[in-house]
Amino acid sequence: MKIIAIRSSPRGKNSNTLKLLDAALDGVAAAGAEAEVIDVAKLKLKYCAACNACHKTGVCPIKDDFNGSLEKLLAADGIIWSSPNYMTNVSAQLKTLFDRSPRVTHEQLFEGKYAFSLTTAGSRDVGFVLDVMNNFMKMCGGTVIGGVGCTMAQGPLAMEAAIGKSYEMGRDLVEAIREKRSYPDQDALHHAWREGFRHVIIANKEEWPHNVDHWIAKGWL
Ligand SMILES: Cc1cc2nc3c(=O)[nH]c(=O)nc-3n(C[C@H](O)[C@H](O)[C@H](O)COP(=O)(O)O)c2cc1C
Known part of the structure; x- marks a missing residue:
């Protein structure tokens, strides 16, 4: 079993x-799984050029760290997303990685993978930022087991509690993967998404041959 943990704050240690994230990784290790950390803030990542080449060929033609990172994510059983709250959203570093991933969405390449998300904020609610990460995961066909956030203005006790919850969620991620945990509401969401997107794939069948071949191979078309 392999877990990829995504960091995306530019503030380093x-x-x-x-x-x-460190607490979550302790939980993953305690449950007996291996994890690799990718620090998105240290990657060379250009913006998506909206060229549609990934839908045509299955490969992003931009020469930077994206394709190597995607390969690692695709080989993982579980993903831990993390980002600071930047303007009630994820950091630009993480958003750039999300924007580079339209094929992951179109082809539902996180199907069968489990994930959760972590965030901290200065003073605001953390729910919206967790939703950004968890919705991305679901939109790519993946399954979300939860999220942990902490608002720093709540003080050290709140952080201590969030660290404890992150540890438990790290352990739970490994359990969810082991037992292939079922979330019927998310299965229904994935099904509805595919039903809706089917028309988009059909409408673009000449322009997006890689997407079309994938949908045919999956039996979705
Ligand atoms: C560019 C920037 C934007 C921020 N935007 C928000 C915000 O909208 N709401 C908030 O509560 N905190 C905001 N913060 C504070 C950070 O979310 C907070 O300090 C967080 O704990 C930083 O996480 P990090 O130490 O992992 O980078 C912002 C900080 C920066 C640098």
């Missing part, structure tokens, strides 16, 4: 969010 001073990152508040990293404290949650």
Whole structure:
């Protein structure tokens, strides 16, 4: 079993969010699984050029760290997403990775993978940022087991509690993968998404041959 943990704060070892991620990784290790960390803030990632080449060929033609990172994500059984709250959203570093992933959405390449998300904020609610990460995962066909966030203004006790929850969620991620945990509401969401997107794939069948071949191979078309 392999877990990929995504960091995306530019603050390096001073990152508040990293404290949650480190606790989650302790939980993953305690449950007997291996994890690899990808620090998106240290990657060379250009913006998506909206060229549609990934839908045509299955490969992003931009020469940077994206394709190597995607390969690691696709080989993982579980993913831990983490980001600081930047303007009630994820960091630009993580958003750039999300924007580079339209094929992952079109082809539902996170199908069968489990994930959860972590965030810290200065003063605001953390729910919206967790939703951004968890919705991305679901939109790519993946299954979400939860999220942990902490608002720093709530003080050290709140952080301590969030660290404890992150540890437990790291353990739970490994359990969810082992037992192939079922979330019927998310299965229904994936089914409805595919029903809706089927028309988009059909409408673009000449332009997006890689997507079409994938849908045929999956039996969705
Ligand atoms: C560019 C930027 C934007 C931020 N936007 C928000 C925000 O909208 N709401 C909020 O509560 N905190 C905001 N913060 C504060 C960070 O979310 C908070 O300090 C967080 O714990 C930083 O996490 P990190 O140490 O992992 O980078 C912002 C910080 C920066 C640098």
